[in-house]
Amino acid sequence: MxxxxxxxxxxxxxxxxxxxxxxxxxxxxxxxxxxxxxxxxxxxxxxHGQTRIIRKAYEEDFYTHMMEECYQLWAQLEREAGVKLYRQTGLLVMGPENSQDYQMMKNTLQRNQVPTVILKRDEFSSHIPNVILSDGDAAFVDTTAGVLYAxxxxxxxxxxxxxxxxxxxxxxxxxxxxxxxxxxxxxxxxxxxxxxxxxxxxxxxxxxxxxxxxxxxLQVVRINVCYWKEKQPGLYNVKRRFPCFLHTGSKEARDHIYGLPSNEYPGLIKICYHNGSETDPDKRDRQTDRSDIDILRRYITHCFPGLEPEPAVVESCLYTLTxxxxxxxxxxxxxxxxxxxxxxxxxxxxxxxxxxxxxxxxxxxxxxxxxxxxxxxxxxxxxxxxxx
Missing domain, CATH: 3.50.50.60 (FAD/NAD(P)-binding domain)
Structure with missing residues (x-):
């Protein structure tokens, strides 16, 4: 050529x-x-990385509308290639009941008739064991959501x-x-x-x-991708029907915290903070800020009693933010x-x-x-x- x-x-x-x-x-x-x-x-x-969350839960209607076709296109690629790329797990969304982020996300799903289950406080632990719902928080599940094998x-x-x-x-x-x-x-x-x-x-x-x-x-930030060990194997895995989750605002964090059931590493669940420290993409390995891990440690101690509150594996990813x-x-x-x-x-x-x-x-x-x-x-x- x-x-x-x-x-x-x-x-x-x-x-x-x-x-x-x-x-x-x-x-x-x-x-x-x-x-x-x-x-x-x-x-x-x-x-890179083995997994990403796929969801329709968004604050903005335009993203929820776009996701409708995205699901179809992912399924089309699966059929074309004969490869499994998506696993439905549902997405548990938690957040302060009266906060704008939480309410907007819930309202967008309901307005667009996305299959959603609202979890009442007194029923939460029977549906989602081994997770503590903070005082003042509410929860719902986007049942269409799941994991993409990235x-x-x-x-x-x-x-x-x-x-x-x-x-x-x-x-x-x-x-x-x-x-x-x-x-x-x-x-x-x-x-x-x-x-x-x-x-x-x-x-x-x-x-x-x-x-x-x-x-x-554009601002480039380095994210610490953290995996946390279950105290008892199987507490947060797919066989127990543990969903992906998104916490729209917790006592521990200003930005979202999100997680996926164990997949990449058996017995380890991926939980990350949705922000990081500014970096040069060619010098990312020099970036050693772990303040996000401190936030996650406090969050896991409070909300996920079945996990060791120290990450077992820390990898990295780059976000390019507008x-x-x-x-x-x-x-x-x-x-x-x-x-x-x-x-x-x-x-x-x-x-x-x-x-x-x-x-x-x-x-x-x-x-x-x-x-x-x-x-x-x-x-x-x-x-x-x-x-x-």
Whole structure:
């Protein structure tokens, strides 16, 4: 293949969003190149790890609406590839009964007729054993929710992309992007040209956008992904029908705390704090702040008496946050054939199949399937600065 071969589209970044974008383009018979700076698979970005929560429980109607199609697209990929990617567990949502976050999430589900079970205080412990509901807290279950097998999903969609004739080149770091009617992308391994480019580079988005004269108000934070040991094996596993959970605001924490039943490590349950410390994505291993672990330790002591209050395993992940925690799905303000998917703010994985479809539509100049006004770059006008 020529080093200068021209593609219909180049997608930069082979995480979940980029991989689904490339897959959607290949389904439309577009000659597509998927570039990744690291050798695949890798654990340096935001899409690795065995599990993610999938849910319709959101404060905003637009996310709940989008999730309806996401479930269908995940099921379609399962059928196409003959691989199991989703397990229904339900999502237990807890939070101060009178708080805005809790009430908005509950109201959104009810308004959109998502199957929901409201748990009364006096019935809580019979439905959810080994969890203590704090005073003033209420709880409900989004019964449609569950676990996505993240690593498996990523491998599956990349495999389907290649079966459709798509090309993946990993270990190729992008060194330059030259906008124009045909965009030129230079990497450590070659020079490639395409009619359109989609940038889904996660924590490295602004570094790539700097070549195009754009900087977005993105903040990269390192999350400690913590696994906690059961005092008695099996207390919080799927066989006991233990659900995923989300605590919208506890005495111990300002931000959400979330958890998934044991899967990656037998006898260990994943519980994380939904925020972290700012970091440089290339220097993340120097980031040693453990204040989130202190918060989780206090939380687990108070709410999860069946767990050892010291993490057994600590891994890491990166979030790329926007100021409003909503995604960026838009065309470059100056170069309409450069499309940007960024700022997934720690809750984007479950949307992967639909985000891939939307970024594909944008890259082809089509009218997007959804109203993208919550995700447009113009909402940051006051915070944006030119990179030139």
């Amino acid at each position: 020529s080093r200068q071969m021209e593609y219909d589209c180049i997608v930069i970044g082979a995480g979940v969003q980029g991989s689904f974008t490339a897959y959607q383009l290949a389904k439309k018979k577009k000659a597509t190149l998927l570039l990744e700076q690291f050798l695949l698979p890798h654990t340096r970005g935001s899409s 690593d498996r999903a990523l491998r599956t969609v990349q495999g389907q992309f290649q079966k459709l004739g798509g090309v993946i080149k990993d270990g190729q770091k992008v060194t330059d992007i030259k906008p124009g009617p045909v965009v030129t992308v230079s990497t450590s391994g070659g020079v490639y040209r395409a009619k359109s480019v989609v940038i889904t580079a996660g924590p490295w988005a602004n570094r790539l956008l700097s070549h195009t004269g754009l900087q977005l108000p 100021p409003d925690r909503h995604f960026v799905l838009d065309c470059h303000p100056t170069h309409s054939n450069i499309v940007i998917g960024a700022g997934f703010s720690g809750h984007g994985f479950k949307f992967g199949p639909l985000i891939g479809k939307l970024l594909c539509e944008l890259s082809q100049g089509e009218v997007p399937s959804y109203d993208l006004s919550p995700f447009r770059i113009r909402r940051f006008q006051a915070k944006m600065k030119s990179a030139l």
